[in-house]
Amino acid sequence: MNQSAVKADDTNIVYGQWRLSEPSETERTGKKLSEERRKFEEERRQFEQEKKAFFLEKSMESKRIETERHLFEMKWKVLETELRKLASEKEQVERQRDFYKSVNKFDEKLSSDAKKGIISGRIFFAGVGSEQSLKKRYKDLIKIYHPDNMDGDTGAIQVINREYDKLKQQYE
Secondary structure, three states, X not given: OOHHHHHXXXXXXXXXXXXHHOOOHHHHHHHHHXXXXXXXXXXXXXXXXXXXXXXXXXXXXXXXXHHHHHHHHHHHHHHHHHHHHHHHHHHHHHHHHHHXXXXXXXXXXXXXXXXXXXXXXXXXXXXXXXXXXXXXXHHHHHHHHOOOOOOOOHHHHHHHHHHHHHHHHHHO
């Protein structure tokens, strides 16, 4: 054997031993890749869990918002209904106030006419067109002018009774 052949064999043996004792670059790269793959899979699983948690939270929040919107709409309808009722009650109170103002004006006129001796019962029953409306007006007037009331007037009650009797005979 020649010397170069021995050297080549020695080199192969040394290289082979070195190769067996030290991991090769590809083996190290493979290990790094498998480690990175494992980390990547772990991060992917964690991301999937976070994604599921996020979508669950999102769906729960959507349901909560929908429930709140529904409750708001219900409350809004109740408020609208109550506002309409309040408006109609306000109109009714205003009509009553106007009625009592007119009654008060009549009362003042009656007081001044009574002092003069000019009381007419037709004023009390103006606008009455039926027996039922006559009875209703009579009851209302009695409530207002009855002598037992604080502002009651005996003279006015007598005039009201006379006029009521006349009109009642006309409807019978």
